[in-house]
Amino acid sequence: MHKLNRDFFLYLSKNKLLNKNAKRWGLKLGASKVVAGLTIEDSLQPLQELNESGRMITLDHLGEFVYEEEEAIEAFQSSMEALDFIKENDIDCYLSVKLTKLGLDVDEGLCMKHIRALLERAKQYDTMINIDMEDYAHYDQTLDLLDELRKDYDNIGIVLQAYIHSGVEDTNRLKGMKIRFVKGAYKEDASVAIQDKKKIDEHMLEMIKTHMLNESYTAIATHDHELIEKVKTFALENGIPREMFEFQMLYGFRNDVQLQLVKDGYRFRTYVPYGKDWYGYFMRRLAERPQNVAFAFRGMLSK
Numbered sequence: 560m561h562k563l564n565r566d567f568f569l570y571l572s573k574n575k576l577l578n579k580n581a582k583r584w585g586l587k588l589g590a591s592k593v594v595a596g597l598t599i600e601d602s603l604q605p606l607q608e609l610n611e612s613g614r615m616i617t618l619d620h621l622g623e624f625v626y627e628e629e630e631a632i633e634a635f636q637s638s639m640e641a642l643d644f645i646k647e648n649d650i651d652c653y654l655s656v657k658l659t660k661l662g663l664d665v666d667e668g669l670c671m672k673h674i675r676a677l678l679e680r681a682k683q684y685d686t687m688i689n690i691d692m693e694d695y696a697h698y699d700q701t702l703d704l705l706d707e708l709r710k711d712y713d714n715i716g717i718v719l720q721a722y723i724h725s726g727v728e729d730t731n732r733l734k735g736m737k738i739r740f741v742k743g744a745y746k747e748d749a750s751v752a753i754q755d756k757k758k759i760d761e762h763m764l765e766m767i768k769t770h771m772l773n774e775s776y777t778a779i780a781t782h783d784h785e786l787i788e789k790v791k792t793f794a795l796e797n798g799i800p801r802e803m804f805e806f807q808m809l810y811g812f813r814n815d816v817q818l819q820l821v822k823d824g825y826r827f828r829t830y831v832p833y834g835k836d837w838y839g840y841f842m843r844r845l846a847e848r849p850q851n852v853a854f855a856f857r858g859m860l861s862k
């Protein structure tokens with residue numbers, strides 16, 4: 560049943576017509592619980608509250624799979640404005656970006672021009688840009704572009720997905736980089752991605768341990784309390800300093816666990832999405848957890 564549910568919502572997440580129409584709907588179906596606002600200005604209060612509670616932030620201007628140059632330029636400008644906004648309002652935050660949103664499928668050169676300009680501005684502001692990992696069709700290209708960018712910038716981070724077979728190898732290759740480890744949110748073929756949930760969990764832990772032992776900064780992005788406990792124990796037993804890792808969760812999920820981690824003295828960052836293009840992101844969250852469906856239906860009735 561869970562697999563059917565997952566496939567259904569992942570299918571919906573990629574529906575172009577629904578993605579397009581949802582931009583006109585405003586935050587519906589309960590999306591306002593997991594998306595901070597339609598604009599960066601709307602998001603200011605939640606951002607300030609997160610910082611006040613001891614949580615750092617990574618901000619994501621929602622949107623992906625952009626195929627028009629104009630749209631990619633617009634997305635780039637919004638991300639530049641977001642950097643200015645963070646600086647002006649003194650928010651402890653960096654940006655997470657998706658390369659397809661900055662024009663990867665339109666023109667690789669345009670996308671690189673955008674990401675380089677963002678990295679320059681972020682450097683001026685003493686912050687960083689983290690590149691989200693998208694579907695496998697963009698995996699190798701994303702890592703190749705990262706290699707190019709790393710030559711010129713050190714304020715850059717990347718995401719590795721634990722369902723990808725080559726995860727440990729890629730972790731070792733990226734020794735020294737800031738990496739966010741996630742399980743993986745897309746529907747991928749068994750030829751490239753592990754399908755068994757338990758095996759994905761084990762693989763994620765192995766990748767995290769590898770990166771920590773490589774003395775590289777590690778972000779553990781998960782809502783999975785069992786995995787979090789295993790990481791805490793490993794860090795303690797292996798003398799990994801707390802400044803060398805952080806936990807991350809999505810905005811609106813497991814707020815109590817987020818606050819407890821802060822209280823226990825761990826570095827913690829909340830991933831905060833905002834913007835009109837909320838639909839694909841929201842559908843992937845529904846795909847991950849059947850309980851989120853009930854949450855969405857309650858939202859549908861209340862909004």
Ligand code: FAD
Nearest residue numbers: 691692718741742743744780781782783784807808809830
């Ligand atoms: P799951 O496997 O979904 O959950 C494991 C267990 O944790 C559950 O069985 C349950 O016991 C418990 N649990 C989980 N959620 C809840 C809840 N809400 N309430 C109570 N218990 C719960 N994916 C990408 O592909 N690319 C990215 O760039 C990317 N960036 C991300 C950034 C962040 C900060 C986070 C948190 C996730 C990101 N993801 C990304 C999504 C990720 O790949 C997973 O799809 C998503 O996090 C769900 O997996 P999980 O690790 O949270 O645990």
